Amino acid sequence: MALFLSSCGSNTTENSEETTAPLNQEEATNDVGIVTVYSHRHYDVDKKIFTDFEEKTGIKVMVKEDKASKLIELIAQKGDDADVLITVDVARLEQAREKGILQPIESEVITGRVPDKFRGSENHWIGLTKRYRVLAYSKERVDPEELTTYEDLTDEKWMGKIAVRSSDNTYNQSLMASIIANSNQDEATKWAKGVVSNFCRSPKGNDRDQVKEVAAGRADIAIINTYYLGKLLNSENQAEVDAGNAVGLVFPNYEDRGAHVNISGAGVCTNAPNKENAVKLIEYLLSDEVQAMYSAANYEYPVVEGVESSELLQSWGTFKEDDLPLEEIGKLNSTAIAVFAASGWE
């Protein structure tokens, strides 16, 4: 696998490991072919998955890593080499479709393995993994029976107790889109104002930082994506492991609409020079084997039904998942941003 022109955006507040390797022209032009992936995923397991794919097929995987917004802009302007776009949130996939840089995927293997709600209605994009935006609560100070829904977050008993990242983060925007879709813009604005009034401090940091606020006693509840708890619990840094152990998870709204689910997903680029290889790669990413790797090594839930999630994820229990098609969440992204602005959620 060759990683080129890589730069995880320094302000993504995610893992930002800079790696640069030149594009190997010899590899790029060999007989077996290549596939060029523009990816916002920045996880070690992806490197292993792409290397395995190369070994199995002989197809070289060229990877350009960056923030999705930057990759989309690049592809729209001059990314003629891009075959596959991979993002960590549905809103960016839908944005890419709107910009005309994705084409419908024609593969029965792919459409057969990804449930309808996790695909664009014309298959311009599909989910690869699922991640839930949930509530991490202090095991010491919170009775989870008092905190069963996203709506509970506005209760004044949590005043000064909620830690969350900023509203320019797409995970928060997609959560907000799900609140809007399940109620309306006015209700969502009221909800957001209620949550803001319970903030422990102005939003900052990434999801892991919110859990650390809870572990340090400066907050009781953190809003996070599920896999970040897996990352903390498996960290080489003992303080992170301790922070992870200080919290339990509530998958909200288990008695009504279910927990908000988002995807990390992929699309085939409109001008993909290696379209056939692009489809082959995405088919491989949806294989039982890779789905299980995403779950074991990156603590994400498989999008393919019938593939079991890892033991750690199973230990978090069973729960209900929101049935909303992810496309609706993508389409509500700009409304979600407007609601955040109206509510004072920085």
Ligand SMILES: [Fe+2]
């Ligand atoms: Fe993330």
